[in-house]
Amino acid sequence: MLSDNMTVSHTDLFSKFDPLIEMRRNLLDSGVEDPFGLVMERVLSPTVAMCNGRETILLGTYNYMGMTFDPDVIAAGKQALDDFGSGTTGSRVLNGTYAGHRAVEQALCEFYAMDHAMVFSTGYQANLGIISTIAGKGDYIVLDIDSHASIWDGCKMGDAEVVPFKHNDIEAMEKRLRRIPDGAGKLVVLEGVYSMLGDIAPLKDMIAVARKYGAMVLVDEAHSMGFIGPNGRGVAEDQGCLDQVDFVIGTFSKSVGTVGGFCVSNHPKFEIMRLVCRPYVFTASLPPSVVATARTSIRKLMHAGAKRAHLWENSKTLHKGLKDAGFQLGTDSPQSAIIAVIMPDLERGAAMWEALLHEGLYVNLARPPATPANMTLLRCSLCAEHSAAQVQQIIGMFTRAGKAVGILG
Amino acid sequence: MDREETSARIAALIAPFNKKEVAITDRTRFTDDLEFDSLTVMDFVAAIEDEFDIIISMNQQAEIENYGQLVDAVVKLRG
Numbered sequence: 001m002l003s004d005n006m007t008v009s010h011t012d013l014f015s016k017f018d019p020l021i022e023m024r025r026n027l028l029d030s031g032v033e034d035p036f037g038l039v040m041e042r043v044l045s046p047t048v049a050m051c052n053g054r055e056t057i058l059l060g061t062y063n064y065m066g067m068t069f070d071p072d073v074i075a076a077g078k079q080a081l082d083d084f085g086s087g088t089t090g091s092r093v094l095n096g097t098y099a100g101h102r103a104v105e106q107a108l109c110e111f112y113a114m115d116h117a118m119v120f121s122t123g124y125q126a127n128l129g130i131i132s133t134i135a136g137k138g139d140y141i142v143l144d145i146d147s148h149a150s151i152w153d154g155c156k157m158g159d160a161e162v163v164p165f166k167h168n169d170i171e172a173m174e175k176r177l178r179r180i181p182d183g184a185g186k187l188v189v190l191e192g193v194y195s196m197l198g199d200i201a202p203l204k205d206m207i208a209v210a211r212k213y214g215a216m217v218l219v220d221e222a223h224s225m226g227f228i229g230p231n232g233r234g235v236a237e238d239q240g241c242l243d244q245v246d247f248v249i250g251t252f253s254k255s256v257g258t259v260g261g262f263c264v265s266n267h268p269k270f271e272i273m274r275l276v277c278r279p280y281v282f283t284a285s286l287p288p289s290v291v292a293t294a295r296t297s298i299r300k301l302m303h304a305g306a307k308r309a310h311l312w313e314n315s316k317t318l319h320k321g322l323k324d325a326g327f328q329l330g331t332d333s334p335q336s337a338i339i340a341v342i343m344p345d346l347e348r349g350a351a352m353w354e355a356l357l358h359e360g361l362y363v364n365l366a367r368p369p370a371t372p373a374n375m376t377l378l379r380c381s382l383c384a385e386h387s388a389a390q391v392q393q394i395i396g397m398f399t400r401a402g403k404a405v406g407i408l409g
Numbered sequence: 410m411d412r413e414e415t416s417a418r419i420a421a422l423i424a425p426f427n428k429k430e431v432a433i434t435d436r437t438r439f440t441d442d443l444e445f446d447s448l449t450v451m452d453f454v455a456a457i458e459d460e461f462d463i464i465i466s467m468n469q470q471a472e473i474e475n476y477g478q479l480v481d482a483v484v485k486l487r488g
Contacts, residue, residue, distance in 0.1 A: 140466070145451055161466035164451065172455065179464045373448065 032350045033357065035365040045069055046257075046385045051362060057390055057397075059380045060364035064337045065226045065307055066385030067257030067297040076296040077289040084288035092119075093274060096285030104295040108264055111298050112233055112248060116270040119262045119291070121283050123222055123251030124150040126261030129279035130218065130247060131189065132158035139185035142176050142210075144168065144201070146194050146372050148220060160187070167194070167372065168201055170209060177213035186215035192235030193223035196371050196379070197330030198338030200228075204239040211244060218247040226255030226301040227308055227337055227384075252294045255301060260286050260294055307384040311337055314382045314391050321395035326408045330377065340366075341378040341398070348405055349376035355401035361394060415461075415487070416480045422456045423476075435477025461487055 028034060042050040046066035047058050067073055080100055090096035101119060108117035120126040131154030135141045139160040143151060146167040155162045163180075165172040173188070180186055188210040190201050203219065210217050221234030229237030232255070236242040246267060252260035263273070274280060286294075312334075319334035322341060330340030343349030346367050353365045356378070364379040371377055382391075402408035420433060426449055427433070431442055439445045445453065454465055457479075463486040465473075473479050 140464075155467075161464075161468055163464055163466050166451070166455065175459065176464060179458070179462060369447075374446075 027346070027350055030347065030350075033354045035350055035353050038357075038362070043068075047383050047390060049362070051357065054357075054360055056357070056360050056362050057386075057394060058362050059382070059386075059394060060362050061383070062223070062254040062381050063257060063383050063385075064223075064311060064381065065255040065257065065297075065301060065304060066383045067255065067300070070257070070297065070300065072300065073257065073293045073296045077293040080288040080292035086289070087287045088285045090284060091281055092285045093281050098285075098288055098291070100288050100291040100295065101285060104260075104291045104298065105262075107295045107298045108250075108262055111231075111302055112242075112264045114248070114264040115266045115268075117262055117264045118270070118273055118277075118280065119260055119286065120280055121261070121286055122259060123249070123253055123261030124153075125279040125283065126249050126251070126263050127151050127220060128154045128157060129277040130249065130263050130273070131155060131187070132279075133273065133277045134216075134247075135160035135185065135187045139187065140180045141187045141189060142173060142180075142215065143189040144173075144191065144194075146196065147189060147191065148195065148222070149370070151189055151191075151220065155189075160185075168199070168206075170202065170205055173206060174209050174213075177210065177215060180213070186210075186213065187218060188215045189218045190220070191223075192219055192221040192228065193336040193338065195223050195338060196366060196375075196377060197340045198223075198334075198336045198379075199331045200224075200235050200335045202239075203236050204241045207236070207241050207244045216246045217244065218249060219245050220249040222249065222251045222254055223336060223338065225250045226304065227311055232301055232304060232308060252290070252297075256294050256297045258290050258293045258297065260290060304384075311382060311384040313388070314384070314386050315339065317388070317391050318380065318382060318394060321391070322398055325395065325399045325402065327398065327402065337382045339380045339382070341380065343376040343378060344407065346376045348407060349378060352401055352405045352407060353378060355404050356397060359397040359401055361397045361401075412480060412484050415484050418460060419457065419476075419480055419483065422460055423453070426453050433476055435475065435480070437476040438474055439476075439479075440474070457483065463487065 040049040040051055046063045046068050049056055049058055084098055088096040105117040105119055127150035135158050137159040140163055141155050141160045142163050144167055145164045163176050165176050193200050207217050219236050224234040226232040228235050233242055236245050247263050247265045250262050252258045315334040315337050319339050323329055328342040356363060366377040366379050368374040461483055473482055
């Protein structure tokens, strides 16, 4: 009888979140603005938005190449809305593949000079889908401990044995590869740029080791596409080892300036992925306007050498400016378009974040468990559309806020 | 190598991670008693893997909660 159940003691499934609820309450009780509740009321350009009625420079958007307001990109999206409607209402393998989905996959093949491209609805799903599908029971996934959540979740969703190694440690990776039993399938998962500290991986050396042990190699180039490498193909291209990579994972939600994810590969059997990869099959495809904007943006990124050069300038200037001001940074030298400023603790990190917001600057506050070594970080991601003057303005804002909060002497 | 010898070698490896010098028995739990966080687990597992030239995958680690289970797992992995 149902009423009998009423006497059974009730365990609140939410009680496991109590420590986090408590931590959040303490933070907000200190009077600080909620770092995870910001609303952008209007977005004026790739680098400026209105936040809390204040004009704010955006320095935490991953909009590396500033394509979100490109006139050609916007025109392509509007045209696709008119021609194909607002959504596909279907899976890629049923009614959800329009001409635009094929066209953006073709653009990706050309961008990377690879044979196959498969577009997912998000970058998260691209990692989730590819990793969980290709590494199965009895196979081994060897991955960097600082891998993105989507990589870890892909590992968790699959049936392979998961073996992490210390961040960017080639010897630690080799030891693990060497110990894998003979005959087992091996997948090494690496990232070009690690987004928390903005450091890059020594891909050339790591991939050579992976190859020596017969492993297949997947590299997530989410934070390097469009920017790093002579053609913007990423860190593997920059280090001259892209031809040794079996699968490149990428996203449309950073340099490309919209949303979506993808995998490109030269594997001769790659197309079977479309039938066996569940995060590809069992979800609706991207709207026609999104794939049209992505395609236009990707094609423009093939010829964006001048923008890439300006973004490198911005990254170098900001890195030097913050270092000279006395901030502790995630890398000794600028390695990507991400500059991570290390905060002494969460309290002062949140205070600094708020002080910057009041100065009119938005950055990302990153805290454990998303960060390595339990660090609190203010992550800055630069844009090719940031002017040299804006970068100087940003350094001034950081310096004032750092003094106000007591992080700088 | 027998269980006793394996246990002795693991006990030597655990010392630098056992900051509070908790007395180790087969029932000592890594998270609750030794208060290992994820970073400590990674370093400790790496030390064990190197000592015995084995892999303890995360899937296997999920089954290991206490010291005794770890010793048994290492003995088994050593074959």
